Amino acid sequence: MGQKVYLSNYEIEDALNLYFSKLKMDKEKEIIDTENSAGKITSMPIYSKISSPFYNSSAMDGIAVDSEKTLGANEKNHIILVENEDYIVVDTGDPIPKEYDAVIMVEDLIEVDDKSVKIYKSVAPYQNIRPLGEDIVEKSLIVPSNHKIRPVDISAMIAGAVNEVEVYKKPVVGIIPTGTELVEPGSNLKIGDIIDFNSRTFKAQVYEYGGIGKRYEIVKDDYEKIKDSVKKAAEECDIVLINAGSSAGREDYTAKVIEELGKVYIHGVAIKPGKPVILGEVYNKPVIGIPGYPVSAYVIMENFVRPIIENFIGEKPYKHKSIKAILSKRVMSSLKYFEFVRIKLGKVGDKIVATPLSRGAGATMSLVKADGILEVPQNIEGIEKQSEVEIKLLKDEEEINNTIVCIGSHDPIIDVIADLMQVKGGAYYLSSAHVGSMGGIMALKNNETHIAPIHLLDMETGKYNVSYIKKYIGNRPMALIKCVKRIQGIIVPKGNPNNIKSIKDIRDKKLKFVNRQRGAGTRLLFDYNLKKLNISPKEIQGYEREEYTHLQVAAAISNGDCDCGLGIYSAATMMGLDFIPICNEEYDIAIFKEFLNMESIKEFINIIKSDKFKEKLDELGGYDYSESGDIIYI
Amino acid sequence: MGQKVYLSNYEIEDALNLYFSKLKMDKEKEIIDTENSAGKITSMPIYSKISSPFYNSSAMDGIAVDSEKTLGANEKNHIILVENEDYIVVDTGDPIPKEYDAVIMVEDLIEVDDKSVKIYKSVAPYQNIRPLGEDIVEKSLIVPSNHKIRPVDISAMIAGAVNEVEVYKKPVVGIIPTGTELVEPGSNLKIGDIIDFNSRTFKAQVYEYGGIGKRYEIVKDDYEKIKDSVKKAAEECDIVLINAGSSAGREDYTAKVIEELGKVYIHGVAIKPGKPVILGEVYNKPVIGIPGYPVSAYVIMENFVRPIIENFIGEKPYKHKSIKAILSKRVMSSLKYFEFVRIKLGKVGDKIVATPLSRGAGATMSLVKADGILEVPQNIEGIEKQSEVEIKLLKDEEEINNTIVCIGSHDPIIDVIADLMQVKGGAYYLSSAHVGSMGGIMALKNNETHIAPIHLLDMETGKYNVSYIKKYIGNRPMALIKCVKRIQGIIVPKGNPNNIKSIKDIRDKKLKFVNRQRGAGTRLLFDYNLKKLNISPKEIQGYEREEYTHLQVAAAISNGDCDCGLGIYSAATMMGLDFIPICNEEYDIAIFKEFLNMESIKEFINIIKSDKFKEKLDELGGYDYSESGDIIYI
Known part of the structure; x- marks a missing residue:
């Protein structure tokens, strides 16, 4: 082998x-036009070839004069000056002929006639004159070697008659x-x-x-x-x-x-x-x-x-900006390797919390979703939960500060909300990880997340979500943002080829099932139904196969890989599959009460109350949004 | 008019x-190839078109098996599996045919012969299998609207079969x-x-x-x-x-x-x-x-x-990073305007010091040299010295932290040193402002600068620099980095058309002089000579015309704008002018003793001791570098 x-x-x-x-x-070098050199790096120092300006020029609109002829002018003693004898008219930037050495501003002139003016104060030599070389002096350094050329450098180089520049070739x-x-x-x-x-x-x-x-x-x-x-x-x-x-x-x-x-x-x-x-x-x-x-x-x-x-x-080594954050989970690491761990960051309360991306995050998508990288040195077995760590940023710090972290149960509407937050170029972002309802509750408890979408049925009361929050989150004041009611059921291939009518059929017909991961509300719902039917998980073929989202379950069925799975109506219709309803459930957003004041959360609530959101839900189908955005304090 | x-x-x-x-x-939109979309901004949400992987595949090199056939295998009870009956060989990424549901790693196999292996442990269903959609699930959100596409997004989009993407047109x-x-x-x-x-x-x-x-x-x-x-x-x-x-x-x-x-x-x-x-x-x-x-x-x-x-x-508004700094000089401002003040920044000691760029900084060059912008709101008359201000950065904070601030007397060798610090792509920078020797001493006192190049003659002792430092800088321990001896003299046009022999000739022949700004060592030298000769500044035509550097003086003469000026030999030769020597002087670098330990200053001293530097001085001419880099503690 x-x-x-x-x-x-x-x-x-x-x-x-x-x-x-x-x-x-x-390193290869090339000579290019200065005007196209932005972003390139100089391979030698750039000195100005001429002075700029290369002549004395007027710094004002007015008249160029010989300062000596203005001596003695004051409020009581006006002096009359005659055009082309005593002065010429100049605009800002006009050259000053040799015979003149100062400029009087137009504001300080009293017109006598077309050809003469009166002045009521004198000017000093070189007043209001931009001297030769004021900006750049011939032979002076504009930028050194190994300098990355910016637009402003192009100004100075062209003003200094440097029309070509030697740079490192890409x-x-x-x-x-x-x-x-x-x-x-x-x-x-x-x-x-x-x-x-x-x-x-x-x-x-x-x-x-x-x-x-x-x-x-x-x-x-x-x-x-x-x-x-x-x-x-x-x-x-x-x-x-x-x-x-x-x-x-x-x-x-x-x-x-x-x-x-x-x-x-x-x-x-x-x-x-x-x-x-x-x-x-x-x-x-x-x-x-x-x-x-x-x-x-x-x-x-x-x-x-x-x-x-x-x-x-010739570029300086790039350094990622980094940020200090509190690790929300233990990171295991091998003594043999220097490890790069993809991290989600969130500003939860006054701390930046770093959560390693879970396996469920996929490969390319984990890079899309990562906010930063944690580097774990060799010879370290791991980093403990709650340690302060340094994270190399992959996104703007501001974006991270303005991102709502959403960890919990999956529903395709989370993607819809994430997009609606951005569609008008909004200032807030939504970043989600799908770890199931119980995972969301734990993430809240751990301060890893701002919000946790959950759908947890209290078997005793038949009510959703509230009792779980009370049980698992201690005394800190919580709230529930009502989100949607949705339909859970069995997702099956188009036409329901195995003619499934109930959960019992999955066992009886020995069908290939695809399950959700531990802690997912949908898995709990499946287990609850199995128990009611007195079916052991061992009797379900594929019970061990775990997927992290409704869409993953639907995709496995759509590709013919499995015969059925439990999931929501919208996931079935998005993939063109059929659906056997089992029950309705309440999919809500758990949040610490104090976070309701965050601007980003207010925006989140506005969005789930908006017509745009409801339109999207109607497109997906299977949602009831009559209570969307209502708040229940717990 | x-x-x-x-x-x-x-x-x-x-x-x-x-x-x-x-x-x-x-906003105009266009559809472009995903592979060329980096840096563009999405005009709609991007959902995956397929799952990735779109089939179950092996996560390991090994054999694909039916997990049921491995049940009961352990260290004591090996099970023999036969190729193409019980297993097929798979490499990482290979698809798993329907009849198999797990992979055994090659490390866990014992070869029996070409066609069969022994196993000593069982595998669970779906073990070592990368399920369909593990990375990206069909119909899931890859990036939202108004997202600037990064290379990693291109990975995910192409993996999700999104080969074209709608973006805002430039x-x-x-x-x-x-x-x-x-x-x-x-x-x-x-x-x-x-x-x-x-x-x-x-x-x-x-x-x-x-x-x-x-x-x-x-x-x-x-x-x-x-x-x-x-x-x-x-x-x-x-x-x-x-x-x-x-x-x-x-x-x-x-x-x-x-x-x-x-x-x-x-x-x-x-x-x-x-x-x-x-x-x-x-x-x-x-x-x-x-x-x-x-x-x-x-x-x-x-x-x-x-x-x-x-x-x-569709780009989010760009925000310059900003930094808090201590203003080293009062900034005057008009009540009528919101003002943008170009700022030099330097990390002097443990503070970032912000110094407004002086008039002498020119226009385009002031943008090249600026490290940041201070915005002074309307309705404010100015900001006091020593105030903490917020500066919008135009350069990397790291570059600013690694820049030696050099404020004081001008010499073209400062440009040479600035370039030599960069020529090997070094980590340190030199940023200079030319305000004359006394300006340099004041900048040191004000904590605006790390180093101040000075050439100040003590008329009583005939010695340079040390007494001025003692007089103006109080008790803080200082040092002088010896730099060069250089020749001061009268710069005149090529061929010395006015046949100038001494400073006296400037008055006697009524020549047009160009002076240096107040506080410049060269101006003090000129005043000292005038005094010795009993000449009043009023007798010198052009005494009021101030330039900030030796090169500016030489440029004014080179362009025929003036007849002469006081300056150094190298400035005259750089512009192809003639030169009448007046005296030798010592051009040294004043520095607080504590800054001698800075890595950047060590690099500075290495450079002025280097052969490369001495070569450049020989090219310029008129410099004695026998003591360059020696340190005198004061």
Whole structure:
């Protein structure tokens, strides 16, 4: 089953230092028009070629005079000056001829006739004159070497007659997607295909870092074909990225190809994710093998490819802004690796709370949803809950401060609300994680979240939500924002091919079920129904298969992967599936009373009361919004 | 002399609100390829079209099995599985066929032969399987409306089969430079010409704000020609900028042209600089008249054009990061205007010190040198020295923290040092202001600066610098970093046409002199010499004309504007001028002793001791660097 290759385990710093010491990269320079140079980095100091202004000019609208001729003028003793003899009219910026040495402002003139004026005060030499070189002096430094050119620098350079400027050239970065399973976006997908999105993302990242990405065609897992593509890219580009095949599996050819064409310096770095990175060189060009898993790829792009590009263009190393936050959950970590943990941040009360993104967050979506990265050093087994940690920010601090954190039960309407908060370019954001109703209650208790959507039936009273809050959240004053009533039921394929009529049928017909995760209100509802029917979970095929959202359940049924699952009406209709109603339930928003005063929460309530929201609910179907936005104090 | 037009005096907020209420701007949308969408802003919510993965796949390298067949396997009871009967081999990411429901990792297999393996533990259903939709679920929200697309969003969108995305279109912003005096960069310059750099800077700014700049040809100050150009631009573009002619002078046609073609809503806002802005509309396109003075133009671009472009593309209003700082000098301000004051910042000791840029800083160069902007509200007469103020940052806070502030006497070698600090992409910066030696001493006393270059002769002892420091800086321990010895003398045109031999000749031959500003060591040296010769300043023609640097003095002579000035040898040679030596002097760096421990100061001392620095001094000529970098404690 293939040969096992052991990867090295360099520390990240050591790996970068070793790699940079081996690379023979030469920064390339180019001369470009100054007017197109914004964002480029100077490769030499820029000195002004002329003075600006390069002549004495008027600083005012008025008349240019010889100051000596104005001596003695005062309120009692007006002096008459004659045009073209004693003065000429000048506007701001007009040059001052040699015979004049001062300007009198138009406001200080009394018109006598077309050709003469009276003045009632004298001017000092050089008064109201902008002297030559006032702005920029010939031969003076405008910007130093290694300076990133801004629009204002362009002003000064062109004013100083520097019309061309030598800058570091952007590197062309070749991107080679490899993998027999890869297909282009837009292809007709068949089972086993993977859409090649990494290479597109790399191209956008390369641009962000200051390079120019050049995508090559997808190469199948074929040693010779990969070799040909790497050769071509190394000839045509300044830096080459190969994705993926960087691991040590059966069809991981990247390292061997680089080794044959050039040199592999490092294969394996003690980081997680991202360990199987390859740092090599072909034809004196850096060639980097990047793992295929999107989060690993992201870590390698940020921590290896970015510094290489920055070095190439003379850019200072990028530093993420960071923020101190309180960790809401213990983070486990391996002693062997430096770990990068995706974090959700929220300003809950007066503290920034950092919550590691759960497994349920997916891969690419976890990067979309992450607000920051927690770096856990090697040789640390984990970081305790409630520790203060430093989080590298992936979003604006202001956005984080204005984000409502929403952790709890899932409903597609949460997405609708998140969008409605933004649709007018609003100042507030909604960021949600789906961990089920009980998870939401725990997140509230832990101060991880502002709001928790829940739908928890009290079996004794037949009422929803209130008793759970009372039971689990102690004495702190709480409120419930009424949201929607919705219908739960069995989601089945279109046409209900197994003719399911009740939960009992799932067991009796030995159907493949898909369940929700522990703590989800919908799972509790299923368990409650099983108990009532005296059915053991073991009798349900697929009871162990856990999904995190109604849509995930519906997708598993829609794809023919399962026969049925419990979920809400809107999830079934969104996926074009059929639905057997079981019960109505109340899906509400639990919140600490004090948070009701937050501007963002007021906006949230406005939205769920709005016609726009109700329109969207009607489109989805299966919702009753008659109480939306009402508040119950607990 | 032309008709006086009175400008309005709207407050900045009111002006913007009124203007936005009048504009009929429609955000334009376009559909673009997702892979090219980074940096664009979504005009609608983006929902995933498919699940990703869209099939169950292996999370490990290993074998796919039916979990039921593994039941009962343990260390004592191995179970043998046969390929293609009980399992198939899968790599990470491979799809799992329907008949299997779990994966056993390759590490947990014992090879029996080519076609069979032994297992010693069972697997649970769905173990090591990445379920369909684990990353993204069909129909779930990827990013909301009004979201600026990042590379990671591109990953998720393409993975979700969203290959095209609707975004706000960048506006095309027409830029019309007007002015009879304007010439293109690279033209043969004659007195009165002004190089058109504003329009180039606008183009770079428009790009930074998110638009596409389109420069039109320079239009002379001719009403009809300006009208034609504005008409054309309003037809072809989404927004039009006219520069300049926005004021109320004789040849300021902009407002009249806009009024004829469309509507002027506002002409004049209570801000300084930037008051004579025009906010109008032609063919339903925003048309803005921007003043010509570069600093005014900058204020208008940042405060009016930026919000208009942001609004067009759905971008959130840009907020400069700001920082609290201690004002080192009183800022005077008019009650009539909201003022924008350019500020130099420095971390001196543990405080960030804000020093308003002096008049000598020039116009475009003051924007290049500014670290931030202090906004002084209307209805305030000024802000007292030592007040805590909020400064909007124009540079990275880290750059400011790593910048040596250098205020004092000018020498071209300060530019050389500033560049040498950057030439290897170093972490430290040097930012200088030229206020003369005494100005430097006062800046030290005021805690405005880290270092002060000075050259002050003690007339009694004939020694330089030390006695001044003792006299003016009280008891705080000081040091002097020895820098260079240099030659002062009379700078005269090439060939010394007036045959100057001594300072006395300046009076005797009635030559046009150019002086340095009050507090400059070179001015003190001149005064000292005049006194020795019993010459009154009144006898020197041009004594009142003050320049801030040696290069400015040399430039005034080089351009034939003056006959002579006092300055250093290197300034004369840089401008190709002749030089009559007067004396040698010691140009040293005064510093508080405690700052010698700063890493940036250590780097500064390394540089002035370096061969590279000495090479540059030899190129300039007239410097003795035998003691460069030596430290004298005072």
